[in-house]
Amino acid sequence: MADWLLDQVVVKSGEGHTLLQTDKVTIRAGGITLITGPNGAGKTTLLEAMAGLRLLTEGRIWLGEAPLWLPEKRNRLNREVLLGFGIAMQHSDAQWFHGTVREELSYSAKPYRKAEKDWDMRMEATLLHTGLSLDMLERDPWSLSGGEQKRLSIACLLVCEPEWLLLDEPAAGLDAEGISRLAGLLAAHKAAGGGAVVITHDLDALLPVADTVIAVDGGTVCEAASAADWAAAHPAAAPQALRALAQLRAAGLLPPQPEGASGVPLWPAPRELAAALAGRLAQRPAAALAPPARGARAAAGAEGAYAAPPAAAPRATRGMAALPAAAAHSAEGARAAVRGVARARAPIAERFDPRTLVASLLLFSTALLTGNGWLTTAAGAAAVLAALVPLRAAVKPWLGVIRAYVLLVLIMGLIAGIHFMPLSFDMDRALSSVHQMVKLLLVMMLGMPFMSLMTPFRLQRAIEQTFGRLAWYGFPVTPIALTVTLMFRFIPLLSREWGRFTLIAHARGKHGGKPGSMPLKQIAPAFIPYLRSILRMAEQLADALEARGIGHPNARPTQGFKLAFTRQDGYLFAASAIASIILVLFEQL
Numbered sequence: 001m002a003d004w005l006l007d008q009v010v011v012k013s014g015e016g017h018t019l020l021q022t023d024k025v026t027i028r029a030g031g032i033t034l035i036t037g038p039n040g041a042g043k044t045t046l047l048e049a050m051a052g053l054r055l056l057t058e059g060r061i062w063l064g065e066a067p068l069w070l071p072e073k074r075n076r077l078n079r080e081v082l083l084g085f086g087i088a089m090q091h092s093d094a095q096w097f098h099g100t101v102r103e104e105l106s107y108s109a110k111p112y113r114k115a116e117k118d119w120d121m122r123m124e125a126t127l128l129h130t131g132l133s134l135d136m137l138e139r140d141p142w143s144l145s146g147g148e149q150k151r152l153s154i155a156c157l158l159v160c161e162p163e164w165l166l167l168d169e170p171a172a173g174l175d176a177e178g179i180s181r182l183a184g185l186l187a188a189h190k191a192a193g194g195g196a197v198v199i200t201h202d203l204d205a206l207l208p209v210a211d212t213v214i215a216v217d218g219g220t221v222c223e224a225a226s227a228a229d230w231a232a233a234h235p236a237a238a239p240q241a242l243r244a245l246a247q248l249r250a251a252g253l254l255p256p257q258p259e260g261a262s263g264v265p266l267w268p269a270p271r272e273l274a275a276a277l278a279g280r281l282a283q284r285p286a287a288a289l290a291p292p293a294r295g296a297r298a299a300a301g302a303e304g305a306y307a308a309p310p311a312a313a314p315r316a317t318r319g320m321a322a323l324p325a326a327a328a329h330s331a332e333g334a335r336a337a338v339r340g341v342a343r344a345r346a347p348i349a350e351r352f353d354p355r356t357l358v359a360s361l362l363l364f365s366t367a368l369l370t371g372n373g374w375l376t377t378a379a380g381a382a383a384v385l386a387a388l389v390p391l392r393a394a395v396k397p398w399l400g401v402i403r404a405y406v407l408l409v410l411i412m413g414l415i416a417g418i419h420f421m422p423l424s425f426d427m428d429r430a431l432s433s434v435h436q437m438v439k440l441l442l443v444m445m446l447g448m449p450f451m452s453l454m455t456p457f458r459l460q461r462a463i464e465q466t467f468g469r470l471a472w473y474g475f476p477v478t479p480i481a482l483t484v485t486l487m488f489r490f491i492p493l494l495s496r497e498w499g500r501f502t503l504i505a506h507a508r509g510k511h512g513g514k515p516g517s518m519p520l521k522q523i524a525p526a527f528i529p530y531l532r533s534i535l536r537m538a539e540q541l542a543d544a545l546e547a548r549g550i551g552h553p554n555a556r557p558t559q560g561f562k563l564a565f566t567r568q569d570g571y572l573f574a575a576s577a578i579a580s581i582i583l584v585l586f587e588q589l
C-alpha cells in the first residue's frame with residue numbers, strides 16, 4: 001500500500017480565488033487520518049483534489065510512485081491511482097444512478113471487475129456490515145432514510161475493497177449505533193491493511209480510531225500530526241472521552257500519562273482500561289466510594305454544579321455558565337455588529353436596483369449601436385472595458401464565448417469582403433461587417449456580468465414594482481415576473497446539478513478524463529437520475545412558492561422587501577448618461 005504525497009498543491013476557483021494550498025503533505029499508508037477544520041476551511045476541496053475531482057492550479061499529487069494526473073497524456077487522470085481509492089462525497093446520499101440497492105452496489109464494483117466471483121455473498125456481507133438489512137437489496141436507494149443512504153454510500157465503497165477510503169463527513173446523519181459501527185468499520189479496514197482519510201466534525205467518535213490529524217484552515221493545509229499530539233495541543237476540542245480519561249487520571253483512578261507521551265497509544269484498550277479501573281477502585285476505601293449524604297448532594301447540586309471546573313461540567317452546563325458573561329457583552333456586541341454591518345458594503349448583487357441597471361445598459365447600448373464611426377466604437381470599447389475591470393471575475397467564464405465570437409467576426413468579415421465577379425476583396429465591405437459585429441460584441445460583453453449584479457429575487461421585485469399597476473387591468477404581472485426569475489434561477493441551477501452528476505460519474509465510474517466533462521458512457525445512466533433530481537428540486541421550489549402564498553387566488557404573496565433607488569443608482573445612471581453623451585459627441589466629430 002502506498003502513501004499519499006501532496007506537493008505544493010494550489011486549487012483556485014473559476015474566479016481565481018485560492019481555495020486550497022499545501023506545502024509538502026504526506027499521508028502515511030495503513031493509517032486513519034482525520035481532516036478537521038471549521039466550515040468553509042477547504043476540507044472538501046482537499047479531499048476532492050486528492051480524488052481528481054478538482055483540477056490543480058499548481059502542484060502535484062502522488063499515490064506512491066504514481067502521479068494522480070498524467071502530464072504526458074494531456075493531463076488526464078491516472079486510472080491506476082483512481083482504482084486505489086474509493087470516495088464517498090459529502091452529499092453522497094444523493095449520488096444514486098440506479099433503481100435498486102443491488103444495482104448500485106454492482107455499479108460501484110464494475111470498474112474493479114469484482115462483480116463476478118462470489119459477488120452475491122460479498123454484496124450481502126457488506127450490506128450487513130454497514131447495518132443495512134438484506135431485504136433492502138431490491139429497494140429504490142432514494143426510498144431509504146438519510147442515515148440508511150449514508151450507510152449505503154459506505155457499503156458501495158467497501159464492496160470494492162479499495163486500499164484507501166476517502167470519506168467526506170461519513171458520520172453526519174448517522175445515529176449513535178451507526179457512528180460506532182463506522183468507527184469499527186474504519187478500524188477493521190485499517191486492520192486489513194487499508195488506510196482512510198476522513199473529514200469529520202465528530203472528533204468524539206473518530207479520534208479514538210485515528211492515527212493522524214490534518215488541520216485545514218482558511219484553505220491552508222497543515223502538516224499531519226499524530227492524533228495524540230493533536231489532542232494534547234487542542235484540549236478544548238478533544239473528545240469528551242479524552243477529557244473523561246484526564247479526569248480519571250486526575251482522580252487517581254488511572255495511572256498518569258507518562259511525560260512526553262507523544263506517540264504512545266492515546267487510548268488504553270477497553271480491557272486494559274476496565275482492569276485499571278477495577279484495580280484502582282478495589283484499592284480505595286469504602287467511604288470514598290459511598291454516595292454523599294443527602295444534604296451534601298443537594299448543596300453540591302445547587303452551588304457545586306456552577307462552581308465545577310468548566311472542563312468537568314457537561315457541555316450544556318458549560319455553555320450556560322458562559323451565558324452571564326456573554327450577556328454582559330451582548331449589548332455592546334450587538335452595537336458593534338450593527339456598526340460593522342453598516343460599514344460593510346452590500347454584496348455586489350445587491351448594490352444596484354435592477355431597474356437602474358437595465359436603464360443604464362439600454363441607454364449606453366443605444367448610443368453605441370446607433371453610432372456609425374469607428375471613433376465612436378473605439379470610445380465605446382474603452383468605456384466598456386473600463387466598466388468591466390471591477391467585474392472581470394464575472395466575465396471570466398465567458399472568455400471562451402468571446403474568443404469564439406471574435407473568430408466568427410473575422411470569418412464573417414472575410415466572407416463579406418469577397419467579391420466573385422471578378423474575384424476581388426472589398427475592404428470597405430469587410431470592415432463595415434466587422435464594425436457592426438464588434439458593436440454587438442461590446443453590448444454583449446456589457447450584458448455578460450449583468451446577472452451577477454442582481455439576484456433573481458431582486459429582478460422579480462423590479463418587474464413587479466415597475467409593472468405592478470398593470471395587474472389592476474388583469475395583466476398577469478406576477479406570473480410573468482416569476483417565470484422570468486425562475487428562468488434566470490434555474491438555468492445556472494441545471495448546469496450546476498449536471499456538474500455535480502459529472503463529478504459523481506467520475507468518482508464512481510473511475511474514468512480517466514477531465515473532471516468537468518461527462519464520460520460518453522455515463523451520459524445514458526446519468527440522465528434519468530439527473531431528471532429525477534431536477535424534478536425533486538422543482539417540487540421543493542413549488543412547496544416554497546406555495547408557502548409564500550403564490551398560487552392562492554385570494555392570498556397576497558409575502559414580499560421580503562421593496563426596492564428603493566439609492567445614491568449609488570444615481571451615480572451609475574449618471575455615469576451611463578455621461579458615457580452616452582460622449583459617444584454622441586464623438587459621432588458629431
Ligand SMILES: Nc1ncnc2c1ncn2[C@@H]1O[C@H](COP(=O)(O)OP(=O)(O)OP(=O)(O)O)[C@@H](O)[C@H]1O
Pocket residue numbers: 013014019037038039040041042043044045046
Ligand atoms: N467551485 C467553487 N467556486 C468558488 N468557491 C468555492 C468553490 N468550491 C468551494 N468554494 C469555497 O471554498 C471554501 C472551501 O469549501 P469546502 O467545501 O472545501 O469547505 P469545507 O471545509 O469542506 O466546509 P464544510 O465543513 O462546511 O463542509 C468555501 O468558502 C467555499 O464557498
